[in-house]
Amino acid sequence: MTGAIGLAYGSGLYSIGVIGTACVLLAEVLGKYIDQFALHQGRGFSCFILLDGTTDQLRAVIDHLNQRYFKAPLKYTIYNYKDGKVTCRLFGELRPQIRPENIFEDLVWITLKLLN
Incomplete structure (x- = not known):
């Protein structure tokens, strides 16, 4: 993901880079809570x-x-x-x-x- 986002920024596709960065950060934050929820429910x-x-x-x-x-x-x-x-x-x-x-x-x- 880091490489893909870097290529987007380097190619001048800043909007795609920003959207990709936001998606990765969202997945990281939500992933932590989803894992904890799954551990308690499983x-x-x-x-x-x-x-x-x-x-x-x-x-x-x-x-x-x-x-x-x-x-x-x-x-x-x-x-x-x-x-x-x-x-x-x-x-x-x-x-x-x-x-x-x-x-x-x-x-x-x-x-x-x-x-x-």
Whole structure:
């Protein structure tokens, strides 16, 4: 955008340069507020997990999270399972009034409980 606006000014097309500058500034200001609004409204959750354990332990973690935090069962993708480590991505829709911070605190607690 900077290059295009610079070319407009350099070519003597000042009105296009001013309109382009105004559009970029407006997008920057509004974008910040739209992002904040979307973060507070969004119920989607996604995270990557590296678990030292088995797929059975991963299943237990997912079952625990499903019972407490999610509307529908979590979906997950296992990316790697090697040397006793499972790497996966979890994604789902949070229940109302649940914040992602609550999940991460509980995730640490449940994984420590399962592995000990």
